[in-house]
Amino acid sequence: MMFVGKIRAALGILLFCASGAVLSQANLKGSDFLRLSPPRPVTTGDKIEIIEFFYYGCPICYEFQPQLSRWLVQGPDYISLRRVPTLPSEGSEGLEGWVRFARLHYTLEAIGQIGRLHWPIYDNYHFDGVQLSDEKVMVEWISKNGIDREKFLAIYHSPEIQAKLDEVRRLMVTYDIRAVPSIVIDGKYVTTARMAGGTRQLIQVVDTLTKQARKERPR
Secondary structure: OHHHHHHHHHHOOOOOEOOOOOOOOOOOOHHHOEEOOOOOOOOOOOOEEEEEEEOOOOHHHHHHHHHHHHHHHHOOOOEEEEEEEOOOOOOOOOHHHHHHHHHHHHHHHHOOOHHHHHHHHHHHHHHOOOOOOOHHHHHHHHHHOOOOHHHHHHHHOOHHHHHHHHHHHHHHHHHOOOOEOEEEEOOOEEEEHHHHOOHHHHHHHHHHHHHHHHHHOOO
16 A cells, blocks of 8 residues: 555654564463563553553554454453653654644544544555644544534644643553554563564464563552
8 A cells, every 4th residue: 555655654753663574382471471560550440551652654564453452352451541742752754643642542532532543544544545643634533423524623723632741651651662553461561462472463472471461560
């Protein structure tokens, strides 16, 4: 697809999309993940915290979404998912596209529409070629999806959304995020599609580490 080459080039500024290579061994290896030391605090109470660091423009993140969605439906009922739209470093080439996608995510979250439109953002951008990283195109798109454009823009450019972007940068430092998609499990483990060997392997690693993290929780 013509958009993939442009997306891959953009990811090279700081973050990188993970390889889709097939993992040859079924068993979990030490190279499939990193253990955070010390563990980072979680805010999910009894539930295991799962943080997905992603970028809507990343084709590997797009490929991973069906895997993650199935796992959320069929997997453990003791997890809490948090999605974080990732940003590259300040001054990086192509930064504005990343910022616009992050603002889009948090604006839709603020108005209660992210659950309905999270997947269509990926699908319309990658499959249909709708340039949603362009603000004018984005506003037309949200309007066609039944959202008042004035309300959307007021929130999109608000200090509250800017605070969310500032929080993203803090979280990326906290978890040393360098790739998308990256998954943090209960403040203890970090894994990526590159480390796991592909998106199918990634969800298997996430599932295994989630169960391990639960066993490690104090009773």
